[in-house]
Amino acid sequence: MLYGWTGKLLRVDLSRREVRFELLNEEWARQYVGGRGIGVKYLYEEMDPKVDPFDPANKLIFASGPLTGTMASCGARYMVVTKGPLTGAITTSNSGGRWAPELKYAGYDMIIVEGRAERPLYLWVFDERAELRDAGQLWGKGVFETEDSIRRELGVADCSIAAIGPAGENRVRFAAIMNDKFRAAGRSGVGAVMGAKGLKAIAVRGTGAVRVARPQAMMRAQWAMRQKLAAAPSTGGMARYGTLGLMNVINEHGALPTNNFQLAQFEEAEAISGETLAQTRLLANKACFACTIACGRVSRVAEQGIDRYVVTTSPRNWRHASEGPEYENAWALGADCGVGDLDAIFKANVLCNDLGMDPISMGATLAAAMELYEKGVIDEAQTGMELRFGSGEALVSMVEKTALRQGFGNELAEGAKRMTEKFGHGELFMGVKGQEFPAYDPRAIQGMGLGYATSNRGACHLRAYTVSPEILGQPVKMDPRQTKGKAEITKMFQDHSTALDATGLCVFLTFGVTLEDIHPVLVAATGVDYTFEDLVRAGERIWNLERLWNLRAGLTADDDRLPRRILEEPIPAGPARGEVNRLGEMLGEYYRLRGWSPKGEPSREKLAELGLS
Amino acid sequence: MARVRLLGGLADVAGANELEIAAAGVRELITKLAEIGGRVTASLLYDGSGGLKSPLSRDLRVLVNGRDVDFLGGEETRLEEKDRVTVFVHRGRGFPGG
Numbered sequence: 001m002l003y004g005w006t007g008k009l010l011r012v013d014l015s016r017r018e019v020r021f022e023l024l025n026e027e028w029a030r031q032y033v034g035g036r037g038i039g040v041k042y043l044y045e046e047m048d049p050k051v052d053p054f055d056p057a058n059k060l061i062f063a064s065g066p067l068t069g070t071m072a073s074c075g076a077r078y079m080v081v082t083k084g085p086l087t088g089a090i091t092t093s094n095s096g097g098r099w100a101p102e103l104k105y106a107g108y109d110m111i112i113v114e115g116r117a118e119r120p121l122y123l124w125v126f127d128e129r130a131e132l133r134d135a136g137q138l139w140g141k142g143v144f145e146t147e148d149s150i151r152r153e154l155g156v157a158d159c160s161i162a163a164i165g166p167a168g169e170n171r172v173r174f175a176a177i178m179n180d181k182f183r184a185a186g187r188s189g190v191g192a193v194m195g196a197k198g199l200k201a202i203a204v205r206g207t208g209a210v211r212v213a214r215p216q217a218m219m220r221a222q223w224a225m226r227q228k229l230a231a232a233p234s235t236g237g238m239a240r241y242g243t244l245g246l247m248n249v250i251n252e253h254g255a256l257p258t259n260n261f262q263l264a265q266f267e268e269a270e271a272i273s274g275e276t277l278a279q280t281r282l283l284a285n286k287a288c289f290a291c292t293i294a295c296g297r298v299s300r301v302a303e304q305g306i307d308r309y310v311v312t313t314s315p316r317n318w319r320h321a322s323e324g325p326e327y328e329n330a331w332a333l334g335a336d337c338g339v340g341d342l343d344a345i346f347k348a349n350v351l352c353n354d355l356g357m358d359p360i361s362m363g364a365t366l367a368a369a370m371e372l373y374e375k376g377v378i379d380e381a382q383t384g385m386e387l388r389f390g391s392g393e394a395l396v397s398m399v400e401k402t403a404l405r406q407g408f409g410n411e412l413a414e415g416a417k418r419m420t421e422k423f424g425h426g427e428l429f430m431g432v433k434g435q436e437f438p439a440y441d442p443r444a445i446q447g448m449g450l451g452y453a454t455s456n457r458g459a460c461h462l463r464a465y466t467v468s469p470e471i472l473g474q475p476v477k478m479d480p481r482q483t484k485g486k487a488e489i490t491k492m493f494q495d496h497s498t499a500l501d502a503t504g505l506c507v508f509l510t511f512g513v514t515l516e517d518i519h520p521v522l523v524a525a526t527g528v529d530y531t532f533e534d535l536v537r538a539g540e541r542i543w544n545l546e547r548l549w550n551l552r553a554g555l556t557a558d559d560d561r562l563p564r565r566i567l568e569e570p571i572p573a574g575p576a577r578g579e580v581n582r583l584g585e586m587l588g589e590y591y592r593l594r595g596w597s598p599k600g601e602p603s604r605e606k607l608a609e610l611g612l613s
Numbered sequence: 614m615a616r617v618r619l620l621g622g623l624a625d626v627a628g629a630n631e632l633e634i635a636a637a638g639v640r641e642l643i644t645k646l647a648e649i650g651g652r653v654t655a656s657l658l659y660d661g662s663g664g665l666k667s668p669l670s671r672d673l674r675v676l677v678n679g680r681d682v683d684f685l686g687g688e689e690t691r692l693e694e695k696d697r698v699t700v701f702v703h704r705g706r707g708f709p710g711g
Contacts, residue, residue: 240621240622241621245620245621248618248620248621249620249621249701252618252620252676252679252699253676253679254679274621275620275621275624275630472674472703473671473672473674473683473703474703477681477683479681479683479684480681481684574679575676575678575679575680576679
C-alpha cells in the first residue's frame, strides 16, 4: 500500500474524448518522489522530445507530490510538466492555491492530458467520477468568468478550477494556467499547450483524504517544522510585504534590471515597493492551502479608487480589490518597462491573471519592444502607439493586445526572443533558452548568471536562488561580485530545490526551514525510509533527467549562454557600475561538479550513479 | 552626515525610512541608530538582550553605497560625508530555492 501518494492517475485522451484511471508506477514514485520528479519521468518515458509543443503528441502533465494535501506546512503545490512553447525545452511550472489538494482528495496524484479536442472541452473530476464536458460557451472568456461559469454549471461551489484565458487559447507563448483565479503555473507557456489541446479548464472536487504511513511521527515532524517556520522573522516579513519586500533591497544593491537591463537601478523603485504597497493599498494577506506564511496580497487596484487605465475586455473598470502583485510581476511590468505607476502595474497584473499570461515574460517582452522603439528600429506605424519606457498607457494596452493577439500584440505574443529576432536585433533579448530573465541582474549577482544559464526550463530564479547567499547572507555569506564557489552552491541549490519541488511543498518554506527539516516529514508521510542523502540524490536524478530530455530535444551547451549585454556591456551606473557577468569562470567548473562533459552531457558514470543508465 | 535608508520592518519600528546621522564609521552609526529608534530598534540591530554593548546581529545587513560592509571593512568601515548607508534585517534560516 502506498502512503502519501494516492497510487492512481487520470489519463485524458482529448482526441478520443476518453478518461481512464491507471495505477501510479510505484517504483518511479519512490525514485522520483512526485510533483516535478514523477512528472518529468512520465514525460521522458512517454514522449518524443522533438515534437512541436503545439502538436497533439505533446503531453500536458499535472503532478502533485506525496506531501500535497497532507498537514505538512505549505503542502499545496502541483507541477505542470510539458514541452514549453517559449523554449522548446522541458518545462516544469508550479502553482499553489487549493487545486492540487482537491485532486489528491479526489483520489489522484496526477493527470496526464494527451491529444487534441475537436471542440473545446473541460474536465470535471469529482472523486471517482471524471468526465469531459463541452466548453464551447467558455471559449474566449477570461479566467475569472470561466471559473464562475463552471461553478454555476456544476452546482458545486467549492470545487477548485485550473483554467486558461484567451492568451492560452490564442497560443501566446507565455500563457499561464491559472487556478483559484489568482494562482499561476506561470512560466514557459504551459497555458498555450493547454489551449492548443482545446482544454479550457479542469475542475476538481474531492471528498477523500491522504493516508500517511506514520501519523504520530508525521505530527511530530510537522510540528517541529511548523515551529521553526513560525520563529523565522523573514516569514513575518513575507506576510507584511510579500515578495515585493525585495524591491528596495535589490534596488539598493544596484541589481534591479531597469529598461530592459540597460540600467540596474530604478529611480522609482520606492513607489512600487512592498513598503509602499503595504502603506497605501494592502487590505489583507491571503494564504494557499495549509500555508502558514500567507505571502499573497489582497490590495486595492487603484489607490484613489479610480481606475485610470481602461481596457476593452473584462474586467473593464476595476475599483475593487484584487491579488498581487508579487515582486517578479511588479519588476517586469514596472522597473523593466520603466513604469513607476503602481496603478498601471496593478491593472496590468490583474489583466495578466484574468487573460492568463505570465507577467514576467509579458513585461520583459514589452521592455525589449520599448528598447526597439526608442532605438528607432520599430515605429508607431507598426506598434499602433508610442512604446516609450515609463508609459503606463502602453503597458496596460499592450497586455490586453498581447493576450488577444491584436495589432502589435501579435508580435509580443511570440516572446522577446522571437520578437527581437524578427526585427533584426536578437541581441536585445534578455534571457536564456528563449525564456526571459526574472528580476535580478546577473552582472551584479554573479551566481544568478550561472543559475539562469543552466536552468533546464530557461532563465529562472527559482531553480538556484543564489540571491540568498549573495544578497541575504543565507545559509552562508558570499560576495555577489565574486565567482568563486558559485558553481558549487548553484549545483547544491538546484538539487535541493528540485527535491523540494518533488515533495509537493512550496519553495517559500525555505525562507524559514531547510530541506533537512522537510525530510522527516516526507519519511513519516510516505513510510519510505529515504535518508537525507537519498532525497538530495533524487533531486540530482530529476535534474539530470531533465537535462537528458533537453539534449534529446536538440538543445546543447550552446543553450547555456547569457546575452552579450550581460557578458560584455558593463552596468553603466549605480553600486555595481562596471560589472559584467563572468559566466566563463563558473560554467566549466559547474559541468565538472555535475559530472558532465565540457559539452554539457552527463557522463556514463554519472548516469550509472543516478540509476539513469 | 551619512544618509541612512532603512528598509522593511526596521523603518516601521524606527518611525522613518530615511535619516541623516553623523558618524565616522558603521559601528558608531548603528549605535546612534539604536539610540534614535529605541528598544525595539535596538533588539533588531543587536543579538542577545538588545543592549548596546551586544554584538551586532548576524542578521543585520548594512550597505555603504550599495556594497555590503562584509566585503568592505565590516563594522570598522569608515564613512565619508554623503555616503549612502542602507540598513535592513533578514532573519531567514533556510535558503530559498534550496
